[in-house]
Amino acid sequence: MFKASNISEMEKFLLSKSSTDDFVFSANKRGVPDGVLSADDIRRDVAIFARLLIRVYVGWPMHDEITKMRILKHLINVYNNAHEMPAGEFFKLLKPVVADIQDNHISIRFGTTRFGTKYKKPYKNVGKNIAGNKIVRGEMRDGGVAAIGFSAMIRSDEFKNAVVDFGKNILPKSNALIIDLRGNTGGNSWYSDLFAEHLCGAWIDSMQAVYVRTNRDAKEFLSVVYPTAPWAKLPESEELVVWKTGKNYTPDITKAYMKPIYILTDRQTGSSAEMFLLRMMHHPRAVVVGDNSSGTEVFGNVGRSMLPNSQIKVSIGMNYRVLSQENFELNGVTPNIKCPENTDALTVALREIANQQILSQAMNSNSKTL
DSSP: OOOOSSHHHHHHHHHTTOOGGGOBOSOOTTOSOOSEEOHHHHHHHHHHHHHIIIIIOTTGGGSOHHHHHHHHHHHHHHHHTOOOEEHHHHHHHHHHHHHTSOOSSOEEEETTEEEOOTTOOOOOOOOOOTTTTSSEEEEEEGGGEEEEEESSBOOSHHHHHHHHHHHHHTGGGOSEEEEEOTTOOOBOOHHHHHHHHHHHTSOOOSOSEEEEEESHHHHHHHHHHOTTOTTTTSOOEEEEEEEEEOOOOOOOTTTSOOSOEEEEEOTTOOTHHHHHHHHHTTSTTEEEEESOOOOOOSEEEEEEEEOTTTOOEEEEEEEEEEOSSTTOTTTOOOOSEEOOTTOOHHHHHHHHHHHHHHHHHHHHHHHHHO
16 A cells, blocks of 8 residues: 655656556447446556646646645545445546646546536526527627627637628627627637637737646647647647747727627636637726636646546646736636626626716717807
C-alpha cells in the first residue's frame, strides 16, 4: 500500500502506473459497462485519470497546492483500496475529484450522467432566450429595437446566414439592439466572433493571453483529439507555453454600430457565449442586463478521453486564458443592471431603451425651443 507525504511523490507514483499508450478516445463495443470491474481495472483507470489530470489538463499547474494534495490523496486512496465493484460505483468514487476543482469545464460522464465542480453558482431565472427552439432568431420589435437571440454558438451555414441576414436587413434600420445570450452554454465561436467584430468595427480580443501545455503527454493527447490545433506545432516543453496574446481592445467607432446595445445574460451564459460577451464589453454603448454569466472561459477548448475499463468519459480544458477580469472562472461577468429572481431581463432592457428614447426626444424638443 503506497503512502506519500508530498505532491511530487504522489504524482510520480500515479504516473508510474500508466502511459500515454493507455489513452482511449472512443467506447468499445460493450458500451456502458453493466458488469463488475476488477481491482486491477479500477487501479488502471485511476492511474489513467491521474495522468490526464497531471500531464494533460491545462489547469493542473494553475490550481493551488491544497487542491492538488486533496485530489491526489483521494486518488491514491481509491487506488490502494481497489476492489471489485460496478462501474457506476467507481464513478461515484471519482466525483470528489472533479467536485474539488474550480473549473466549470472539467467533468466526468457515465452513461447520461455528467458531474462537474461543486463550486458552480446557482441558476436564477431572468427569463428565457427569445430564440426559443431555434439556434438564432432575429426580429425588429416596436420602437425600432432590433433583437437577436442565440441559444447556442455553432459554426454552420444556417447560423452564418441568419446572422448575415440580420446584419443586412434588420440592424441598419434599428435605433437600438438587444442581444440575448440567456441559456447559451456556448459551442463554436467562429461566426459569433465575426458578429462582434461587425458591431465593434474592429477585431476585439477576448483575452490577454492563452497558455497551453506542450509536454509529450499533452502533445500525444492533442494529436488525437485536435490534430489541427493552432498550437500543435509549438515545441515540446514541461512548462506552460504562451500560444497567443491579445492585441486590440478598442472598437473603431467610425465603423462600429454606435447605437445602444443591451446584452442579456444568465448563469447559463458560458464558454464561447462568454467569449462573445467579453469582446462586446469593450463596446462603449454595451450594457449587460440579467444575472452573472457562468464563468466558463478561463479553462477552455475541451479535449475528451475515456477511461478504458469503466468507460467513464473525461472532459478537460486544453487552453488557459488570462482575462482582463480577475476571478472570472465560476463568477463570470457581473451585469450593469442585475435583475431580481423571476424578472425578465428582456422586459427590463426594453424599458431602459424606451426611457432613453423618451429622454432623447425631450432633450431634442428642449433644444429646438431654445
